[in-house]
Amino acid sequence: MEIKTHQQLHIFFLPFMGQGHTLPLIDIAKLFASRGEKSSIITTPANAPLFTKAIQTSRSSGLEIEILLIKFPSSEVGLPEGIESSNDWGKTAEIAEKFFKALTLLKHQVEQLLHQYHPHCLVASSLFHWSTDLAAKFGIPRLIFQGPGFFSLCAAMSVTLYQPHMKVASDSESFIVPNLPHEIKMTRNELPSFLKQEGETELMKLLRECRETEKRSYGIIINSFYELEPDYADHYRMAFGRRSWHIGPVSLCNTAENDKLARGREGSVDEVHECLQWLNSKKPSSVVYVCFGSLNTFSDSVLLEIALGLEASQQQFIWVVKKENNNQEEWLPKGFEQRMDGKGLIIRGWAPQLLILQHEAVGAFLTHCGWNSILEGVTAGVPMITWPLFADQFYNEKLVTQILGIGVSVGSQKSEDGGVKSEARVKWEAIKKAVTEIMEGDKAEEIRSKAAALGEIARSAVEEGGSSYSDLTALIGELRSFGS
Ligand code: UDP
Numbered sequence: 001m002e003i004k005t006h007q008q009l010h011i012f013f014l015p016f017m018g019q020g021h022t023l024p025l026i027d028i029a030k031l032f033a034s035r036g037e038k039s040s041i042i043t044t045p046a047n048a049p050l051f052t053k054a055i056q057t058s059r060s061s062g063l064e065i066e067i068l069l070i071k072f073p074s075s076e077v078g079l080p081e082g083i084e085s086s087n088d089w090g091k092t093a094e095i096a097e098k099f100f101k102a103l104t105l106l107k108h109q110v111e112q113l114l115h116q117y118h119p120h121c122l123v124a125s126s127l128f129h130w131s132t133d134l135a136a137k138f139g140i141p142r143l144i145f146q147g148p149g150f151f152s153l154c155a156a157m158s159v160t161l162y163q164p165h166m167k168v169a170s171d172s173e174s175f176i177v178p179n180l181p182h183e184i185k186m187t188r189n190e191l192p193s194f195l196k197q198e199g200e201t202e203l204m205k206l207l208r209e210c211r212e213t214e215k216r217s218y219g220i221i222i223n224s225f226y227e228l229e230p231d232y233a234d235h236y237r238m239a240f241g242r243r244s245w246h247i248g249p250v251s252l253c254n255t256a257e258n259d260k261l262a263r264g265r266e267g268s269v270d271e272v273h274e275c276l277q278w279l280n281s282k283k284p285s286s287v288v289y290v291c292f293g294s295l296n297t298f299s300d301s302v303l304l305e306i307a308l309g310l311e312a313s314q315q316q317f318i319w320v321v322k323k324e325n326n327n328q329e330e331w332l333p334k335g336f337e338q339r340m341d342g343k344g345l346i347i348r349g350w351a352p353q354l355l356i357l358q359h360e361a362v363g364a365f366l367t368h369c370g371w372n373s374i375l376e377g378v379t380a381g382v383p384m385i386t387w388p389l390f391a392d393q394f395y396n397e398k399l400v401t402q403i404l405g406i407g408v409s410v411g412s413q414k415s416e417d418g419g420v421k422s423e424a425r426v427k428w429e430a431i432k433k434a435v436t437e438i439m440e441g442d443k444a445e446e447i448r449s450k451a452a453a454l455g456e457i458a459r460s461a462v463e464e465g466g467s468s469y470s471d472l473t474a475l476i477g478e479l480r481s482f483g484s
Helices: 019-034 052-060 093-105 107-117 131-137 150-162 202-214 230-238 257-261 269-280 300-313 353-357 371-380 393-404 428-440 444-461 467-481
Strands: 010-014 038-043 065-069 121-125 142-146 174-176 185-187 219-222 244-246 287-291 316-321 344-348 362-367 384-386 407-409
Touching: 010 019, 010 107, 019 038, 019 052, 019 065, 019 121, 019 142, 019 371, 038 107, 052 065, 052 257, 093 107, 093 202, 107 131, 121 131, 131 142, 150 230, 150 393, 230 244, 244 467, 257 353, 269 316, 269 344, 269 353, 287 300, 287 353, 287 428, 300 316, 300 428, 353 362, 353 371, 362 371, 362 428, 371 393, 371 444, 384 393, 384 428, 393 407, 407 428, 428 444, 444 467
Parallel strands: 010 038, 010 121, 038 065, 121 142, 142 219, 219 244, 287 316, 287 362, 316 344, 362 384, 384 407
Antiparallel strands: 174 185
């Protein structure tokens, strides 16, 4: 730990209620605490248990980090008690509208906390647009935490600004995303659905307000490292004029096995050990890890295609399945688990993703292209099979396959909003083809060594003197001199 020669900063963190936002922001809170600052994480009762253990583990290793609870205004917006996270809002459009409305009502309680604790800075997820003015009221900077990386942020801003998708004749006709450092082609099908809707929904209103406050905020924290997407880090700052600090991959702050185990909803300890023992029995780079993030559940027909594709690829795999009712196994092809005994492992529920990806037996990652998963795959030096589903995931896929050259696409072509993915748009033949290509195709070795090299650069970015380490040092320095 650093020797304190100056006043300790006290930083407030307000993560958006969803694993994909909360996990990296908790990591960022830990990073600040590991530099000798104090971190307080504001969250609601139903979200706190997901990371209470992680905070306890950090505190016992000497970090100054704590949780501050506020109430989620469920009844005020007509949501049932307990619906407090993005795992729930994907269920229906009505729940989503109410959920987004509730986010704006949190302002009053955060204001009370600012009044009570007088922190030096408020770091809030991008969707809490009101926190910029609130922080200003207390004379402190508000930093925005943006979930995605630079490439995706730049591409999304270009699409919003230039509306290229409005100039094509059909959803499947491709257009070039304007003014980017590379020629990136997309289709309207791949864009988030809110961009194609008429009229302003609650989500669109929220996003517009977020964009409007972005320029007035102190700056933006990005979970990425400069060497991963240098053209886009520069473009974001220069062409879009955004003050930003890249301080990732933030998941690397979880160095001890306990930290990795405590990250997110925990699987049972026995299951985790079984999984690691299973991996220990495998040869290096011989297993495909399959996981679609924290939000996605699939209908039986999609799960069936995945099972058939994995079996036909003849590769070994760990497959994480999130399903509303895990007891009914009709979705598996007949005799699948018996045939796959020793060859494939199915994890029902939450997997210790960091531990799995970093295991030397893992040779590829079939991912839905959530930014955290992409970055965790990059960090582990693992080639990827990309299967984007919605939101920024189609942008992330382009970075992995077209710019970095460390992945192969399964050919997912249409963005589908959260909730249960019902239609099997990607067929087992395409899954088999992509898995086989990444594991033993002509370019497998080339892709593997590129991915491994990038993994090394990622790990050195957060070490003392590395690009992300230095950007965090610069940010802390600026916060310390703020207002003086
Ligand atoms: N994650 C995990 N175990 C799981 C599923 C997800 O540890 O079974 C973690 C994963 O490591 C990542 C986060 O949850 O940090 C998911 O974030 P991402 O941006 O990849 O996707 P999202 O869930 O937001 O769609």
